[in-house]
Amino acid sequence: MNLDELFKLQMKLDKKIVEQHALQNRSLVSEKILALQVEIGELANETRCFKYWSTKKPSDKVVILEEYVDCIHFLLSIGLDYNFTDISVDAIISESKLTDQFINIYIDLNDFIICSSKDHYATLFEDFLSLGSSIGFSKEDIVEHYLIKNNTNHERQASGY
Numbered sequence: 001m002n003l004d005e006l007f008k009l010q011m012k013l014d015k016k017i018v019e020q021h022a023l024q025n026r027s028l029v030s031e032k033i034l035a036l037q038v039e040i041g042e043l044a045n046e047t048r049c050f051k052y053w054s055t056k057k058p059s060d061k062v063v064i065l066e067e068y069v070d071c072i073h074f075l076l077s078i079g080l081d082y083n084f085t086d087i088s089v090d091a092i093i094s095e096s097k098l099t100d101q102f103i104n105i106y107i108d109l110n111d112f113i114i115c116s117s118k119d120h121y122a123t124l125f126e127d128f129l130s131l132g133s134s135i136g137f138s139k140e141d142i143v144e145h146y147l148i149k150n151n152t153n154h155e156r157q158a159s160g161y
Contacts, residue, residue: 003079006072039070049099050102088122098131105124129142
């Protein structure tokens with residue numbers, strides 16, 4: 001997946017947020033990592049893949065996709081902070097259960113926290129794209145909904161979100 005355009009769009013949003021909230025010269029990596037962890041949990045919650053005790057169906061695909069794209073925003077933003085914008089990643093078809101894929105993504109993220117290398121970042125991003133593929137999202141779905149959510153985020157910043 002070519003991420004160049006998404007990184008550029010994320011950079012504009014991040015810059016707007018930093019300026020609007022007077023966050024210049026402040027590292028936001030810890031906040032972004034925690035936000036990503038929370039968003040991954042929200043995504044898992046919408047898929048309901050781990051809720052073996054419940055018969056309730058997963059949320060609608062568009063709701064799950066919105067949560068998925070929220071994660072993409074933070075993944076891109078973290079990549080920008082580390083200048084890892086030249087990665088090339090693609091979804092790999094996984095045979096693992098969704099629950100195991102979520103756990104693996106948390107492991108990937110922890111590995112990145114411990115050793116913030118480009119390789120760990122690329123692995124995290126690739127595994128996240130693979131999760132999206134397992135959920136049923138195409139590259140086109142992801143990009144289209146990223147663009148929609150990015151516009152929403154710009155609007156939110158303009159209105160004092």
